[in-house]
Amino acid sequence: MDTTATAVIVAIDGPSGTGKSSTSKAVAAQLGLSYLDTGAQYRAITWWMVHNGIDITDPAAIAAAADKPEIVSGTDPSAPTITVDGTDVAGPIRTQDVTSKVSAVSAVPEVRTRITELQRSIAAAAPHGIVVEGRDIGTTVLPHADLKIFLTASPEARAARRSGELKGADVNATREALLKRDAADSGRKVAPLAKADDAIEVDTSDLTLQQVIECVVTLVEEKRATK
Ligand SMILES: Nc1ncnc2c1ncn2[C@@H]1O[C@H](COP(=O)(O)OP(=O)(O)OP(=O)(O)O)[C@@H](O)[C@H]1O
Ligand SMILES: Nc1ccn([C@H]2C[C@H](O)[C@@H](COP(=O)(O)O)O2)c(=O)n1
Secondary structure: OOOOOOOEEEEEEOOOOOOHHHHHHHHHHHHOOEEEEHHHHHHHHHHHHHHOOOOOOOHHHHHHHOOOOOEEEEOOOOOOEEEEOOEEOOOHHHOHHHHHHHHHHHOOHHHHHHHHHHHHHHHHHOOOEEEEEEOOHHHHHOOOOOEEEEEEOOHHHHHHHHHHHOOOOOHHHHHHHHHHHHHHHHHOOOOOOOOOOOOEEEEOOOOOHHHHHHHHHHHHHHHHHOO
């Protein structure tokens, strides 16, 4: 059966804590699509830089090392995986240390070129289509995606969600950290966090996760029906 004719490519972008990962995973699982968390890839290369003693304040040092780690992403939405040189880094890439350094590493053009190529090859190989989530998917990685969604939410809603995850974390400190990372990701020169002109914006501040998932599933099904 020729599945490429019906394969659908969905790009979901937005700032931190807007619900990209939760929504993308659930939509992909419900519709039988692959799933790619591109933030996990940038976190993985950041983890490798830190682990190997690269000075992350030195863009030239990061650039020189950018093609060294082998990053592999598993795209099953019910069990996504991420390895670096064969090591499972799903846990280590979520530490505060990596979170505080990932914007600096992901701003280096050589890192973006390497990771963008990887993302495009994964999307092209997905047999039934894929949901790819990140910051620059609709604008840069997959500008011809069938459907582009840009998720937003107020800083207060996002901070409350993240504080709920990081048990006992101070909401104001969490809010400031989110906004600082958003500013760095939006302000970088290459492929900044941005809404593509043809993306559909969904403000999730007052929606439950289930409502957001239903909204995106409907949009994908409508798109599939007209392909
Ligand atoms: N609409 C929603 N209502 C309430 N909680 C939500 C909603 N969407 C997501 N969440 C919760 O908010 C938290 C952050 O969601 P998620 O990790 O999916 O966001 P994200 O945009 O992928 O963030 P990041 O870019 O930082 O990885 C999770 O705990 C998730 O369960
Ligand atoms: N397409 C992407 C995805 C992620 N990044 C960078 C910027 C983020 O702060 C960081 C971590 O992403 P998260 O796990 O929070 O989704 O990775 C990017 O530059 N481009």
